Amino acid sequence: MNENKTNINYYPGHMYKTRKEISSIMSNIDVVIEVIDSRIPASSRIPDLDSVTKGNKRIIVFGKYDLCDKDETNKWITKYKNDGNCVVTCDSKNSNDYKKIINEVNNLMKEYNDKRKSKGLLAKKAKCLVVGVPNVGKSTLINKFAGKGVLTTGNKPGVTKNLSTIRINEYMDLVDTPGILWPKFSDQNMALNLASMTIIKEEILAIDMIAVHILKMLDKYYKDKLKECFGIDYYNDDEVVECFEKISKFKNIPVNTEVDYERVSYVIINAIKQEKIKGITFDRL
Ligand SMILES: Nc1nc2c(ncn2[C@@H]2O[C@H](COP(=O)(O)OP(=O)(O)OP(=O)(O)O)[C@@H](O)[C@H]2O)c(=O)[nH]1
Ligand SMILES: [Mg+2]
Numbered sequence: 001m002n003e004n005k006t007n008i009n010y011y012p013g014h015m016y017k018t019r020k021e022i023s024s025i026m027s028n029i030d031v032v033i034e035v036i037d038s039r040i041p042a043s044s045r046i047p048d049l050d051s052v053t054k055g056n057k058r059i060i061v062f063g064k065y066d067l068c069d070k071d072e073t074n075k076w077i078t079k080y081k082n083d084g085n086c087v088v089t090c091d092s093k094n095s096n097d098y099k100k101i102i103n104e105v106n107n108l109m110k111e112y113n114d115k116r117k118s119k120g121l122l123a124k125k126a127k128c129l130v131v132g133v134p135n136v137g138k139s140t141l142i143n144k145f146a147g148k149g150v151l152t153t154g155n156k157p158g159v160t161k162n163l164s165t166i167r168i169n170e171y172m173d174l175v176d177t178p179g180i181l182w183p184k185f186s187d188q189n190m191a192l193n194l195a196s197m198t199i200i201k202e203e204i205l206a207i208d209m210i211a212v213h214i215l216k217m218l219d220k221y222y223k224d225k226l227k228e229c230f231g232i233d234y235y236n237d238d239e240v241v242e243c244f245e246k247i248s249k250f251k252n253i254p255v256n257t258e259v260d261y262e263r264v265s266y267v268i269i270n271a272i273k274q275e276k277i278k279g280i281t282f283d284r285l
Pocket of ligand 2: 138139140152153159160177178179
C-alpha cells in the first residue's frame with residue numbers, strides 16, 4: 001500500500017487565474033452565493049474566500065443536502081446561522097430549493113432597492129457570483145435557475161473552465177465560476193474529506209489513503225453502512241489487509257496472485273461518488 005503521498009500541495013494555475021478573475025469583477029457583484037457540500041460543511045468551505053470576494057453580502061448554500069446526514073449537518077446550519085450567516089439548504093437534483101435562494105437574494109437586495117424606489121428608480125438587477133470548491137453543484141444549481149441545461153455539469157472536479165454570466169431574468173444574473181481550492185492544505189483530514197466527496201481529484205492523493213479514510217469514517221459514525229456496502233463489521237488499521245480482502249470477496253472482485261487493492265480502493269471511493277452511500281456527514285462539531 002502507498003503510504004508516502006501525505007504532503008498535499010495542490011494548487012493548479014487555473015485556480016490562481018480564476019481567483020484573479022473573480023477579484024477583478026467583484027465591484028460589479030451584489031451577492032456571493034457560496035455553495036458547499038452538506039456532507040462536509042467545514043472542509044468544503046474556502047478558508048480565504050473573504051479575501052477574494054472582499055466582504056460582499058453572502059448566502060451559504062448547503063448543496064447536495066439530499067446526500068447528507070441531516071441530524072449532523074443541521075448542527076452546522078445552526079452554527080453558521082448563529083455566526084450571523086444567511087444559510088439555505090439545497091437539493092438541486094430532486095427539488096426546487098433554488099427558489100429559496102431567490103428569496104434570500106431579494107431580502108439582501110431589499111434595503112438597497114427600497115432606497116432606489118424612494119428616489120423613483122427601478123429595482124437594481126441582482127448580479128450574483130456562484131463560488132465554491134470543485135464538484136459541489138454550482139453549475140447544476142444555475143441550470144435549475146435557468147430552467148434548462150445551459151451549463152455543462154459532470155460528476156468530477158474541474159468541469160467548468162471559465163467564468164460565465166447567465167441571464168436568469170430581468171431581475172437576476174448569475175455568474176458561474178470554476179471550482180477553486182486554496183494553496184496549501186494545513187489539515188490532512190480536511191484534504192481526505194474533500195477527496196472522499198470527489199472534490200479533489202483522486203490522483204492527487206493516494207487512492208488507498210482515500211479509501212482507508214472512508215472506511216475509518218464509516219467505522220466511526222456509520223457502522224451499519226460498512227456492513228451493508230462492503231460486508232465488513234468494522235475497520236481498523238491493524239487489519240487493513242484483511243479488511244480489503246473481505247471487501248474484495250464481498251464484491252466478487254477477481255483475485256490473481258493477490259487481492260487487487262487498487263480496484264478495492266476504487267470500489268470504496270465509487271460507492272460515495274455514485275451515491276450508493278447516502279446519509280453521511282464526515283465533519284463533526
Ligand atoms: N445528489 C445530488 N447531486 C448533485 C446536486 N447538485 C449537483 N449534483 C451532482 O454533482 C455533480 C457535480 O455538479 P456540477 O454542477 O458540475 O458541479 P460544479 O460545482 O459546477 O463543479 P466544477 O465546475 O467542476 O467546479 C454532478 O454529477 C451533479 O449531477 C445535488 O443537490 N444533489
Ligand atoms: Mg461547474
